Amino acid sequence: MKEEGMEVTRFLNIIIYGFQKALWEVMGEAAIAASYPVGKSMLEIMKKELGLKVAGEKPEDVLNGIAKRLTEDFKIAKEVKIGKSGDTITVDVEGCICLPVTQRLINTGIKPFACPFTNIAMAAMEELLGIPTGISSLEVNSPKCKIVFEMLRK
Amino acid sequence: MCWKISIFKKILGGRNVNMSKKGIFEEMRKILVKLEETTPDVFASAIIRKDGLIVASAVPEEVNKRVFAAMAASALGASSRALKELKQGNLKRLLVEGEGGQMVLMEAGQLVLTTLIRKDANLGLVFMNLEKVVDELKKYA
Numbered sequence: 001m002k003e004e005g006m007e008v009t010r011f012l013n014i015i016i017y018g019f020q021k022a023l024w025e026v027m028g029e030a031a032i033a034a035s036y037p038v039g040k041s042m043l044e045i046m047k048k049e050l051g052l053k054v055a056g057e058k059p060e061d062v063l064n065g066i067a068k069r070l071t072e073d074f075k076i077a078k079e080v081k082i083g084k085s086g087d088t089i090t091v092d093v094e095g096c097i098c099l100p101v102t103q104r105l106i107n108t109g110i111k112p113f114a115c116p117f118t119n120i121a122m123a124a125m126e127e128l129l130g131i132p133t134g135i136s137s138l139e140v141n142s143p144k145c146k147i148v149f150e151m152l153r154k
Numbered sequence: 155m156c157w158k159i160s161i162f163k164k165i166l167g168g169r170n171v172n173m174s175k176k177g178i179f180e181e182m183r184k185i186l187v188k189l190e191e192t193t194p195d196v197f198a199s200a201i202i203r204k205d206g207l208i209v210a211s212a213v214p215e216e217v218n219k220r221v222f223a224a225m226a227a228s229a230l231g232a233s234s235r236a237l238k239e240l241k242q243g244n245l246k247r248l249l250v251e252g253e254g255g256q257m258v259l260m261e262a263g264q265l266v267l268t269t270l271i272r273k274d275a276n277l278g279l280v281f282m283n284l285e286k287v288v289d290e291l292k293k294y295a
Contacts, residue, residue: 027232
């Protein structure tokens with residue numbers, strides 16, 4: 001049963017990879033602009049259908065809340081650690097189920113823009129705190145991944 | 155394995171220029187105000203990053219700015235890719251004509267100048283003024 005589940009995850013990852021590659025080929029770097037609308041839709045569905053509750057007054061509280069749900073309830077990753085320094089937020093993810101997609105995209109020369117945690121986090125930060133957020137870098141060192149966000153406070 | 159968006163450093167943190175992030179946003183907003191004052195055919199404008207984040211804007215309240223910025227960045231990206239695929243060089247500007255007005259998108263380094271202009275606008279004059287703004291924006295991106 002576990003192996004069956006892994007095959008499904010693998011197949012879904014292939015679909016995600018295919019979509020991201022196609023979008024990148026059509027739009028180039030502008031495909032990153034899809035990150036926010038993608039995250040917004042994911043957040044809406046997760047709130048409505050999966051009971052995700054996101055709250056907090058500080059960016060790290062919001063992100064820690066999301067990280068907790070994604071790791072403990074949805075088992076998307078084994079561990080997610082949030083760090084903040086000024087307007088920079090660092091997210092260290094370990095054992096993410098989407099890591100093979102991210103790795104494959106980077107190997108192909110594509111900047112991954114559909115990382116579920118990143119997209120949901122961006123949408124939540126903007127929705128709850130009104131802070132637009134952009135990705136500065138994404139580093140993969142399997143099984144770990146480091147995502148760096150920058151907040152654009154005005 | 156790593157990828158970085160280092161191109162936005164100036165806009166993000168003011169790390170490469172002697173200006174705070176707030177200062178940069180304010181400068182950008184002033185650029186848009188000046189554009190609309192000197193070019194009456196421009197009735198809305200925005201400066202966005204190529205990843206769809208808004209840096210400054212003067213667009214109607216009812217517009218979902220974040221989604222609009224993502225759409226503008228995507229339109230510019232797709233047009234630019236199409237031109238390259240057809241071997242027609244770099245994109246100079248994207249002009250979209252609607253029944254009620256026109257939209258012009260122009261690249262300025264890693265930024266995109268987006269403007270809405272009246273349907274009966276003097277395009278030559280508008281383009282000339284937009285190019286001046288693009289040159290000014292290139293200092294930041």
